Amino acid sequence: xxxxxxxxxxxxxxxxxxxxxxxxxxxxxxxxxxxxxxxxxxxxxxxxxxxxxxxxxxxxxxxxxxxxxxxxxxxxxxxxxxxxxxxxxxxxxxxxxxxxxxxxx
Numbered sequence: 001x002x003x004x005x006x007x008x009x010x011x012x013x014x015x016x017x018x019x020x021x022x023x024x025x026x027x028x029x030x031x032x033x034x035x036x037x038x039x040x041x042x043x044x045x046x047x048x049x050x051x052x053x054x055x056x057x058x059x060x061x062x063x064x065x066x067x068x069x070x071x072x073x074x075x076x077x078x079x080x081x082x083x084x085x086x087x088x089x090x091x092x093x094x095x096x097x098x099x100x101x102x103x104x105x
Contacts, residue, residue: 032068036100049102050087053077062087063101064094074105 015023038046053060054077061074075090085096 029068033065033070034068035065035098038100046099046102049104050077050080050099053102053104054080059105060089061103061105062089062094062099064098065100066094066098070100 049060052058057076059074059076061072063070063072065071073089073092073094078088078090080087087094087096087099
């Protein structure tokens with residue numbers, strides 16, 4: 001016999017609307033992550049690498065936090081806005097507080 005298993009589809013017909021909404025909400029937030037808290041030493045390392053890369057025009061790889069997700073971007077730093085506390089790289093504006101890791105490649 002060749003039976004096709006429909007997975008969750010076969011069970012949703014017996015669920016209440018509230019249950020379906022909650023399952024959908026849980027699925028949407030499944031990949032959400034909390035922003036890690038960096039200590040002063042990690043912030044100092046990021047800051048020194050940032051200045052080194054900006055002064056020498058070096059290519060960097062930045063890991064940052066945005067919208068409950070970890071994101072990565074590579075390229076050369078265009079500018080650092082000290083007043084706004086922002087870093088501009090490859091057309092992307094990243095707040096300094098959202099930087100998690102900066103590697104010189």
